[in-house]
Amino acid sequence: MGIKFLDLNRQYLAIEKEIDEAVKNVFTGSDYINGKAVKEFEISFAKYTGAKHCVSCGNGTDALTIILKSLDLPAGSSVIIPANTFIATAEAVINNGLKVIFADVDDDHNISPQSVENLLSEKVSAVIAVHLFGQPAKMNQLEKICKKHNIFLIEDAAQAHGAEINGKKTGNFGIASAFSFYPGKVLGAAGDAGAIITNDPDIAEKASLLSNHGRTEKYVHKIPGFNSRMDTIQAAVLNVKLKYLDEWIEKRNIVASAYIDQLSPISDISLPFISGDDIRHSWHLFTIRVKNREKLITHLNKKSIEHGIHYPVTLPEQPAFTSHYKYCKGYKAVSFSPFLLSLPIGEHLEIKDVNFVVRSIFEFF
Numbered sequence: 001m002g003i004k005f006l007d008l009n010r011q012y013l014a015i016e017k018e019i020d021e022a023v024k025n026v027f028t029g030s031d032y033i034n035g036k037a038v039k040e041f042e043i044s045f046a047k048y049t050g051a052k053h054c055v056s057c058g059n060g061t062d063a064l065t066i067i068l069k070s071l072d073l074p075a076g077s078s079v080i081i082p083a084n085t086f087i088a089t090a091e092a093v094i095n096n097g098l099k100v101i102f103a104d105v106d107d108d109h110n111i112s113p114q115s116v117e118n119l120l121s122e123k124v125s126a127v128i129a130v131h132l133f134g135q136p137a138k139m140n141q142l143e144k145i146c147k148k149h150n151i152f153l154i155e156d157a158a159q160a161h162g163a164e165i166n167g168k169k170t171g172n173f174g175i176a177s178a179f180s181f182y183p184g185k186v187l188g189a190a191g192d193a194g195a196i197i198t199n200d201p202d203i204a205e206k207a208s209l210l211s212n213h214g215r216t217e218k219y220v221h222k223i224p225g226f227n228s229r230m231d232t233i234q235a236a237v238l239n240v241k242l243k244y245l246d247e248w249i250e251k252r253n254i255v256a257s258a259y260i261d262q263l264s265p266i267s268d269i270s271l272p273f274i275s276g277d278d279i280r281h282s283w284h285l286f287t288i289r290v291k292n293r294e295k296l297i298t299h300l301n302k303k304s305i306e307h308g309i310h311y312p313v314t315l316p317e318q319p320a321f322t323s324h325y326k327y328c329k330g331y332k333a334v335s336f337s338p339f340l341l342s343l344p345i346g347e348h349l350e351i352k353d354v355n356f357v358v359r360s361i362f363e364f365f
C-alpha cells in the first residue's frame, strides 16, 4: 500500500465530466485569451474571498510582482518577508528594484511580528506576510505594526486559499494579496495561474492594466506592463474546482486532526498546530519537525509513503541570498529547516491512509 503526497489524477477523475465540458467550451468558444471563463472566475473568486476586486494573472509570482509594482514603492526601499518561504516572495521584491530583508518565524512557521518590529527602519516600505502551509499569519499584530509605521502590508496567500481569521478570508487583511493556482495548491489549475485580490479600487485598476500590457483597449497602452493573463482554459478549470474548495478544505482538516490526535504521543515529533480558535487552516501542507528526519524518510520510502520538505533550507541559506545569512544565522527558521518534513495531506486521503502513515511512523519510533 503506497500513499501519494498529491493525487491530481484522482481529483480529476472525481470531476472529470465537469472539467472536460468546461475545457471543451473554451475550444468551441475559441476565446483562449481573456475569455468568458476568466471574467467568471474573477467574479466568483472575489465573491468567495469576500474581496471587492479580483484581478487574474499568469501565476502567483506575477501576482506578487504586479502588486508591488502597483504600489509604486520608493526605488531601492526595503520589503520585509519571512526567511522560510518559496523563493517567489523574494523574487517579486528584487525584480521590482527593491531590497529584501528576511524576518524570522514563530513556532507556527509564520513571520514573527516581533522580528518584523526589530527589522523596521526608515528604508522599509512594505511587509509581505506569507500564510505558510495554509495557516494565516498573525495579521492583527502585523496590521497594527504596519499602520503605526505607515508602511504597506501585503499578503502572499499562495498557500492559503479559503483560510480565515475570525470568519474573514485571508487576502483581505493587507492592501492586496497574491494567490497561486499552481496545480498542487489546494485550489490548483491545470498549469500556471494566479490572482490578486484587493479592496482598493485604484490598486485593482492598476494591477489589471499591468497584467495585460498596460492596455486600456487594443493597441492603446497607458503604462508599460506585463503579459500576465490567466489563460481561459485555466479559468474554466478553476471555475469548476472552486465549487469543491470548501469540501476539500474540510477533508484536509479531518486528515490534519487525525494526524494530530494520533501522533501526539511521539515526543520526537513537533506537530503543526492551529494557532487560535478563530483560525480556519486550509492545510496546504502538514509539516512536522522531527529528529532523525533522514532515517524516518528512509523508512517512509520503504513503505512507499510520499513526503516533501518545505523547504530544505531557508532563503538566506540559498546561494542567491548568501549576503543575508549573517543576520539570519541565529533565526528559529534556520534552526527548524533540518527537521522539517511534510506528510501527505489532501482530499485524496481516507482515514485508513492516515492510519497507515501513522502506524508506519509508530513502527519507526
Ligand SMILES: Cc1ncc(COP(=O)(O)O)c(C=O)c1O
Pocket: 059, 060, 061, 062, 085, 086, 088, 089, 130, 156, 158, 159, 179, 180, 181, 182, 192, 193, 194
Ligand atoms: C508562498 C508562495 N509564494 C508564491 C508562490 C508562487 O506561485 P507560482 O508558482 O504560481 O508562481 C508560491 C508557489 O509555489 C508559494 O508557495
